Amino acid sequence: MQNQFLFFFSALGGFNALLLSLYFAVQARKKNTSNYFLSALLFVLSIRIIKSVFFYFNPQLGNIFIQIGLSACILIGPFLFLYLKSSVKEKKVNWSIHFFSYLTLITTLGIVYPYVENRQIWVWIVWAIYAQWLAYIIVAYKFIHPILLKIKGKESLKKIDIWLLSIYLGVTIIWIAYYTANYTSYIVGALSFSFILYLIALLLIFRNNNEPAFFQEKEKYKNKLIPLETQEHIDLKLSIIADRELFVNPNFTLEDAAKELKVTKHILSQYLNEKLGKSFSNLINEYRIEKAKELLRNEKSHTVESIGYDSGFNSKSTFFTTFKKVTGLTPTEYQKNHSK
Template identity: 70%
Template sequence: MIDSHQLLFFLSALGAFNGFILSLYFAINARKKNSANYFLSLLMLVLSIRIIKSVFFYFNPNLSNIFIQIGLSACILIGPFLFLYLKSNEKKENWIKHVIPSLTAITIVGFFYPYVQHKAVWQVWIVKAIYLQWLVYIILSEKYIRPIIQKIKEKESFKKIDIWSLSIYIGVAIIWLAYTVASYTSYIIGALSFTFVLYLIALLLIFRNSSEPNFLHEKEKYKNKEIDPEMLAVIDQKLALIIEKELYLNPFFSLDDAAKELKVSKHILSQYVNEILGKSFSNLIKEYRIEKAKRLLETENKITLENLGYDSGFNSESTFFTAFKKTTGLTPAEYQKSYSK
C-alpha cells in the first residue's frame, strides 16, 4: 500500500524525470533543427535540475551541499533560456550576451561563496538575486507573448505555436511563483507545480504533432480550394463597404460580423483575406483603424490623444498606442507633430 509520503515523492520526482526526457527529445529528435528547439531543450534541462534538487532535499534534508548549490545555480539560466526560446520563434538572438554573463556570475559567486560554508549568504542574498533575475527575464519575455494575448482578446484565430509558446511562458511563471511563495506554503510545491505544468505541456506536444486540428484552434483548410474568380471580384468590391460604413469603428467587429454584412461565407472571406491580401482579418481591421486615427490626427486639431484610440475603433488605449507605433514607427503625438510641420 502506497502511503501519502511515497505518493508525494513519486509525483514530484516524476516531473523532474520526464523533464530530462523532454530535454533530450527536443535536443535530439525534434524535427526542425533550429535554435528554438535547443533553447527549449536547455530550458527543460535547467528546470529539471532545479526540481530534482528540491525533491531530494525535501525528502532527504542531509543531501550533499554541492547538489544543493548546483540545483540553485541552475535557476540563473531558466530566465535567459525562456527569453531566448520565445524570441527565437520570431528572430535570432545573440545567446552569448544572455547566457555567458549569468553563467560566469554564478560560477564566481559559487567559487568564492560555496553553499557549504555560506548557507546564510545564499539563503538571504544569492537565492533572492537569482529569483529576481528570473523574474526580470519573465517580464522581458512578456513582449513576445503580448501579440498572442492580443489575438485572444480580439478573438482572432491563432497558430499552434502560439498556444505552445503561451503555455511554456505561463508554466515557467507558475513555477517561479511556486518557489517564491514556498516559504509561506511548502517547499515541495515548486516540484509539484513543475510536474503539473510539464504534463500540460506534454499534452500540447501531442496535439501539436497531431494531424487533427488543435483543440484550441480550428484551423482553416484552404489547400486545393481555390476561390472562384467571380467571387474574388465580388469580395473585392464588397470589402470596401467596411471602410465606407466605418464598420471597423465597432471595437468588437469580428470576422462573423463582416461575413454577415458582406453576405459571403465566413470561410471564403477568411481565405480571401489570408491568401489574397496576405494578412489576418484582425490585422486588416487594425490597419483600417490606424488609417482612421491618422486621418483624425491630420484633420481634427482639438482631438485628444486619450480619446483617439476609442474614436478609431480600438477598445483600449494601450492596444491603440502599441498598434499605431508598430504600424507607423511613430507615436500618435509624434505623427501629429510631423504632419503639422
C-alpha cells in the same frame, strides 16, 4: 504513505521535464533552433525541481548536488527569454551573452564560495539568482503582451500563441512557488508535475490535429517557389484590397483576400512573407492605420474610438496598440498634431 505519494508525483515532474527536454533537443535538429532554448529551459528546470524534491525528503542530500540545483536557477530566466524571443522574432538571437556570462559567474562563485563551506553566503546568492530570474520574466513579458491583447480583443489565438503563453505562465508560477516556499517545498515539484503534464497534453493535442505542426510554421514555405506569372498576377491585383477598402471589414481574412485575387491562400501568404516581408495581418493593419490617419485628420465629429472601428479594427485596445506601434503616437496625439 502520503509523503510517498507526494514524493512520487513531485519527482515525476522533474523526470518528465527531462524527457521533454530531450524531445525538444531532437526536434530542434529537424525544425528550428528556438527548440534548443526550450530544451535547455526544461533541462535546467528539471535540475532545480529534482534538487528541491530530493532535499525535502532527504535533508542529508550531498552539498554538491544542492549547489548544482541552486546554480541551475540562474539559467532559467535567460532560457525563457531566449526561447520566447527566438519564437516571436525571425532574427538570430545573440544567446551567448545571456548564457556564458551567467554560467561563468555562477561557476566562479561556486569555486570561490562552495556551498558546503559558505551556506550563509549562498542564501544571498540564491536571493540574487531569484531576483535575476524575476527580471527576465518581466523583460520577457513584452513577447507575451501581444497575445494578451488578442485575448482582450477577443481575437482567435494561434496554437503557437497558446503554447508560448503556457510556457511563460508555467515558469512564472514555478518562480512564485519557489519564492514563497523557501526554495525547498515539495509543493513546487507537484506544481511542476502538473505544468509538465499540461505541456505534454497540449503537445499531443497540437500534434494530433490536421493543421500544420506549430513548430514547423517558420519553415512552411521551404523549397516551394511561386511561379513567376502568379507573382506578376498578385503584383497587379493586390491593390484591390486597398482600392476597394476591403480591410474595413473586421472579419476580412486571408481566405477572403485570396478569393478576391483568385489565388490560393497559401500562395498569397507565401507571397506576402517572401516578397513584402510581412504577414497578412501586418498588411491589413497597415491599410487600416492609413485609413485611420485619414479619418483622424478630416473627421473631427467622430470619436477616436469610432474611427478605429470605421477603419476595420474590432476593438479599441487593438486599434490604440497597433496605431502606436506603427506611428509612434497614440491616435489622439496624432489627431492633435495633424488637426487642420
